[in-house]
Every structure is written in C-alpha cells, then in structure tokens.
Amino acid sequence: MILLDFPLYLMETLKRWCSLCGCIIVFMFLTTVSKGLACEAPSSPQCFKRKAEEAFYICEWSMNTTESDVTFDLYFFDENFGSTNTTWYEIHEDRLIKTRSVDIWVEAYVGNSSCTSTKRSVTLSQTVKYEAPQKISISWLKNGLKLRWAAVEQNSALAEVRFQRHDEHHTELWENRTTNTTIESSMYQVIVTNMSKHSAYRVQIRHRPTQPRNPLWSDWSPVVMVPAELERSPEVSVTTRLVNGTRRVMLTWKPMPHTASVGKVNYTLKDTQSSRGCPCEERTHHFKWNKYTTYISYSAANISVIARNAAGYSPPAIIQVPAVPAADLKSCDKTLLNEKLNKQTCLELYDLQDGDSRSENVITLTGRKKKKEREQIRESIKDYVRYLYFEHTCDGDRKPRTVKRCLFYKKEGVPLREPQDFTPSSETDHSVDLSWKAIPSVDQRGFLTHYSLCRVKISSQEEHKDCQNISASLINHRLENLTPGTKYNISLAGVTRVGEGPRATITINTQPKKPVNGTRLTELTLMFKLL
Ligand SMILES: *[C@@H]1O[C@H](CO)[C@@H](O)[C@H](O)[C@H]1NC(C)=O
Ligand SMILES: *[C@@H]1O[C@H](CO)[C@@H](O)[C@H](O)[C@H]1NC(C)=O
Ligand SMILES: *[C@@H]1O[C@H](CO)[C@@H](O)[C@H](O)[C@H]1NC(C)=O
Numbered sequence: 001m002i003l004l005d006f007p008l009y010l011m012e013t014l015k016r017w018c019s020l021c022g023c024i025i026v027f028m029f030l031t032t033v034s035k036g037l038a039c040e041a042p043s044s045p046q047c048f049k050r051k052a053e054e055a056f057y058i059c060e061w062s063m064n065t066t067e068s069d070v071t072f073d074l075y076f077f078d079e080n081f082g083s084t085n086t087t088w089y090e091i092h093e094d095r096l097i098k099t100r101s102v103d104i105w106v107e108a109y110v111g112n113s114s115c116t117s118t119k120r121s122v123t124l125s126q127t128v129k130y131e132a133p134q135k136i137s138i139s140w141l142k143n144g145l146k147l148r149w150a151a152v153e154q155n156s157a158l159a160e161v162r163f164q165r166h167d168e169h170h171t172e173l174w175e176n177r178t179t180n181t182t183i184e185s186s187m188y189q190v191i192v193t194n195m196s197k198h199s200a201y202r203v204q205i206r207h208r209p210t211q212p213r214n215p216l217w218s219d220w221s222p223v224v225m226v227p228a229e230l231e232r233s234p235e236v237s238v239t240t241r242l243v244n245g246t247r248r249v250m251l252t253w254k255p256m257p258h259t260a261s262v263g264k265v266n267y268t269l270k271d272t273q274s275s276r277g278c279p280c281e282e283r284t285h286h287f288k289w290n291k292y293t294t295y296i297s298y299s300a301a302n303i304s305v306i307a308r309n310a311a312g313y314s315p316p317a318i319i320q321v322p323a324v325p326a327a328d329l330k331s332c333d334k335t336l337l338n339e340k341l342n343k344q345t346c347l348e349l350y351d352l353q354d355g356d357s358r359s360e361n362v363i364t365l366t367g368r369k370k371k372k373e374r375e376q377i378r379e380s381i382k383d384y385v386r387y388l389y390f391e392h393t394c395d396g397d398r399k400p401r402t403v404k405r406c407l408f409y410k411k412e413g414v415p416l417r418e419p420q421d422f423t424p425s426s427e428t429d430h431s432v433d434l435s436w437k438a439i440p441s442v443d444q445r446g447f448l449t450h451y452s453l454c455r456v457k458i459s460s461q462e463e464h465k466d467c468q469n470i471s472a473s474l475i476n477h478r479l480e481n482l483t484p485g486t487k488y489n490i491s492l493a494g495v496t497r498v499g500e501g502p503r504a505t506i507t508i509n510t511q512p513k514k515p516v517n518g519t520r521l522t523e524l525t526l527m528f529k530l531l
C-alpha cells in the first residue's frame with residue numbers, strides 16, 4: 001500500500017485500482033485532504049489519561065504551520081467537541097465512548113482554508129500516557145548508570161532509555177534499553193548496565209505504565225548530559241604563607257578530565273578546623289574554579305577537596321597542613337579557660353601526653369558552645385597533664401588567627417620519676433662529670449623549675465647533705481669542689497613548683513689527691529693502683 005499526499009481538490013476517499021505488470025497496486029485512502037495551500041494536515045489526535053485514576057482524557061495533536069491564527073475542531077465518533085486554538089483538548093470521561101473502538105480526528109482552520117487529520121480508531125478504556133520524565137538525576141554505580149526521576153504512580157513503570165556516547169558531532173549511534181523500573185521513595189529508578197564510566201553520554205528516557213491495558217509511551221524526556229565518573233581525586237598543590245598569626249593557604253589543581261567535565265564541575269573544600277568547631281564560620285566552600293585561597297590558624301588542619309559533577313563526586317584529596325612549629329614554648333602566664341568567651345574566640349588544648357600533638361586528643365572550647373557543654377569540656381581537662389594551649393580568634397573577614405600558644409597544666413604535681421640514666425664519668429680528685437636523660441614528659445606532671453643536685457659524703461662523721469639548684473634544661477653537669485679520695489652519694493631530682501620528685505642516686509669515689517706536678521705522677525698513681 002502506498003500512501004500518497006495529493007494536493008488536490010478531491011473531497012472524499014479515493015480508491016483506484018490499477019493493474020500493471022500482473023500485480024495490483026492499491027492507491028489507498030487519500031486521507032489527507034487539503035483545501036487551499038496554507039493548510040497542512042495536523043497529526044491525528046491521541047487521547048489518553050495522564051494517570052489511570054483520572055477522570056479527564058486529554059486529546060492532543062500537532063500541526064506544522066507558520067500561521068498564528070489556527071483553530072481546530074475535534075471529532076469523536078462524529079461528534080464535534082467544538083473549537084479550540086490549542087493543540088489539545090480536555091474531555092471528561094463521561095462524555096466519551098470508551099469500551100469500543102471509535103474514530104477520532106481533527107479539522108484545522110487556517111485563514112480561509114481547512115484540512116483534516118487522518119482518522120484514528122481507538123478504544124479509550126485504560127489508555128494512559130504519562131508526562132515525559134523530568135528532573136532526571138544520574139549517578140554512576142559500580143555496575144552501571146543509575147537514573148532516577150519522580151514516580152507518576154505507585155506501580156512500577158516500563159522505561160525505555162536511549163543513550164549515545166557524547167562527542168562533539170553527535171555521530172555515535174544511539175542504543176536503547178527497555179527495563180522495568182523499581183520504586184524507591186516515590187522515585188522510579190533504573191540501572192543501565194554495560195555503559196562505560198569513562199565516557200560521557202547523552203541520555204533520554206520515556207516511560208509508560210504497566211497496569212493499564214492500553215499504555216502509551218510518554219514523550220521522550222529532554223536530553224540529559226551524563227559526564228564520566230570522577231575517578232580520581234583532584235591533584236592539589238599547596239603553598240602556605242604565614243601572615244600575622246594566620247596562614248594563607250593557596251590551593252590549585254588541574255582541571256578534571258574532559259569527559260568528566262561535561263556539564264559542569266563544582267568543588268567542595270572543607271577543613272578540619274571547622275569540623276572541630278574552631279574557630280570561625282562554617283568552612284565548607286562550594287565553588288567552580290580550580291583554585292582556592294583559604295586561611296587557617298597555626299594549629300594543624302586537614303583540608304579536603306572534592307570534585308562533583310552531575311553524576312557523582314571524586315574521592316577527596318586530603319592536604320595535611322601541620323601545625324606551625326614552635327620552639328621554646330613558654331608556660332602559660334594566663335589563659336581564657338575560666339573566662340567568659342566571646343563568639344570570636346576559640347581555645348584548643350592538645351594533650352601532649354605522648355610528646356606529640358595528635359589532633360584526636362584535642363579539646364576545643366568556644367564561646368558558641370552552651371554553658372553546660374562548656375562546663376563538661378572544662379571538666380574533661382585532666383590534672384598533671386601537659387597541654388599545648390592555643391588561643392584563636394576570628395578577624396572581621398572570618399579569618400582565623402592564632403593569638404597565643406603556650407604550655408598549660410590545669411594542676412601541677414611533683415615528678416613521678418627520677419631523671420633517667422644518671423651516670424658519672426671522668427672522675428678526678430675533685431670533680432665528676434654527670435649526665436642524665438630528662439624525665440619523660442608524661443612523668444613530669446608539672447613544669448620543672450630546676451633540678452636539685454645533692455652530694456653526701458659517706459663514712460664521714462658529718463653526713464652533711466650539700467645541695468644546689470641547676471637549670472631544668474640541662475642534661476649534664478660537672479660537679480666540682482669534691483674532696484679527693486672520698487666516697488660520695490650523688491643524687492638528682494626534678495623539681496616543680498609543687499615540690500621535688502624521686503631522686504636518682506649514684507655512688508662515686510674521687511681519686512686520691514694528686515701531687516701538684518704533672519702527668520708523670522698521674523702515671524705513677526696509675527701504676528700504684530695497678531699494684
Ligand atoms: C512537521 O514537520 C516535521 C519536519 O518536516 C515532520 O517530521 C513532522 O512529521 C511534521 N508534523 C506533522 C504533524 O505533519
Ligand atoms: C479569505 O476570504 C475573504 C472573504 O471571503 C477574502 O477577503 C480574503 O482575501 C481571503 N483570504 C485568503 C487568504 O484567501
Ligand atoms: C517487566 O515486568 C513484567 C511483569 O513483571 C514482565 O512481564 C516484563 O517482561 C518485564 N519487562 C522487562 C523489560 O523486564
């Protein structure tokens with residue numbers, strides 16, 4: 001059968017038989033009938049409900065025309081439903097014959113001419129056509145691409161997905177997949193397997209109900225651009241500069257791969273200082289450039305950068321910014337721990353128990369916290385433990401700035417242990433060299449103000465204890481003015497403000513008195529000793 005479009009004046013169906021070369025050609029229905037040139041026939045109308053339970057049918061059609069003034073009459077089983085200037089018509093189901101097949105068509109009027117669409121025979125009952133899927137969200141899974149959009153009804157739908165690898169010229173072939181959707185929190189969901197995560201795609205979806213007897217496919221959704229998966233974290237390079245109590249951290253990274261950047265890529269930057277509540281505003285930044293400058297205080301922070309596109313996000317790039325090293329920290333003269341804090345201030349206490357400032361042991365106190373919470377935080381500060389105390393503030397433009405760093409004990413005690421490996425060497429007749437290792441900081445339990453170094457002559461009548469104070473920063477000392485040929489007990493203890501810790505004790509013998517003159521005699525003494 002050949003359908004011909006005759007630009008003729010024939011008003012009715014034309015059938016013509018023609019016999020040629022022994023075969024029969026049927027010139028069939030001249031269904032498109034035009035009166036005048038300005039009118040090109042509209043498509044035959046499609047009538048359906050948007051959802052099974054709706055009471056209204058929509059009949060819609062289309063027409064190619066440049067005229068603005070077009071009206072249509074909708075015919076349903078010879079009944080004219082009247083004129084409209086839209087390309088659709090809404091009719092209550094009670095006005096329609098639904099259970100048997102009837103003809104429907106449209107007549108269009110353009111200026112002085114009119115034209116009629118093809119007739120279509122339809123049984124309307126259970127004819128449902130959904131709206132095209134909208135607002136489709138996409139994400140790459142291990143095994144394929146997950147597509148989600150709003151569910152029209154409670155029942156699962158049938159979905160057809162068409163996709164084409166994205167290239168500039170749109171030359172790649174379209175592929176189609178038809179699957180049943182699942183429903184999750186009022187969203188239809190399908191997973192299209194065997195798509196490559198390394199490619200970008202153009203995707204369209206249409207869907208139709210599964211329950212009604214006469215389901216129609218919806219229109220195709222708008223084209224969705226699906227970027228490739230962001231497989232790698234951004235490659236970030238960092239430069240930091242100390243600026244008056246704060247650090248200016250400049251981060252730059254390479255653009256994401258081309259295929260993953262289809263559509264748009266955004267970045268999210270977070271720093272751990274803000275996740276600990278210190279010190280300024282919420283410090284999660286979203287932006288679209290591949291560089292960013294931020295400010296962090298002097299304490300250690302991790303900064304993470306994540307790239308996001310429409311189909312997911314990259315693993316985070318984690319930049320570890322160590323604390324600004326501080327040599328010779330003093331003990332705190334004064335802290336704000338028991339003061340009323342303003343909202344700009346944040347205190348941090350790093351537990352230096354193990355000699356390092358690991359961030360998991362940090363106590364954070366800010367003016368933003370509730371009173372009760374602040375009390376609990378204060379109570380969690382332990383006695384006899386050395387803390388590294390930071391005082392940060394927020395400058396007007398939300399830059400965190402470190403105002404103070406010092407060492408802090410909530411309460412001091414006496415050292416728990418003696419100085420370690422207390423050893424004498426190079427005894428002479430009047431002196432001895434002493435060396436030792438510092439008391440481990442966890443055992444100091446307070447600031448050492450000094451060491452107390454004492455000597456006692458043994459086996460003399462007057463067991464007089466003779467002590468002196470030596471600097472807490474020393475680890476060796478020459479003890480002078482000893483009596484030759486004498487046995488001494490020598491002891492060393494660390495001292496804090498609260499008192500003295502246990503003593504390390506050694507016993508030494510000074511050499512006999514040397515004759516005033518020279519080495520020979522020393523040799524003689526040695527020989528004498530050997531004998
Ligand atoms: C309108 O024109 C387009 C392109 O020429 C064609 O594909 C389409 O079928 C036409 N629509 C109708 C209702 O004739
Ligand atoms: C339409 O008909 C009117 C009067 O019958 C006439 O004046 C007009 O020129 C016609 N227009 C066209 C486009 O044929
Ligand atoms: C969808 O589900 C129906 C009924 O559960 C089944 O008959 C049909 O084959 C399924 N279609 C596809 C494409 O999986």
Ligand SMILES: *[C@@H]1O[C@H](CO)[C@@H](O)[C@H](O)[C@H]1NC(C)=O
Binds near residue numbers: 244
């Ligand atoms: C550093 O900060 C302090 C306090 O805000 C300010 O008074 C001082 O001028 C600043 N110095 C520099 C070099 O910016």
Ligand SMILES: *[C@@H]1O[C@H](CO)[C@@H](O)[C@H](O)[C@H]1NC(C)=O
Binds near residue numbers: 301302320359
């Ligand atoms: C930064 O990250 C490392 C590794 O995950 C972690 O050990 C460290 O405690 C973190 N530092 C901060 C300041 O959060």
Ligand SMILES: *[C@@H]1O[C@H](CO)[C@@H](O)[C@H](O)[C@H]1NC(C)=O
Binds near residue numbers: 467468469
């Ligand atoms: C050592 O220091 C303590 C405390 O400062 C002081 O009381 C004591 O007199 C000092 N001892 C000597 C021998 O200087």
Ligand SMILES: *[C@@H]1O[C@H](CO)[C@@H](O)[C@H](O)[C@H]1NC(C)=O
Binds near residue numbers: 456457458459463505
């Ligand atoms: C000297 O030290 C020893 C061992 O520590 C101890 O037994 C002795 O009593 C001490 N002597 C004096 C006089 O302190």
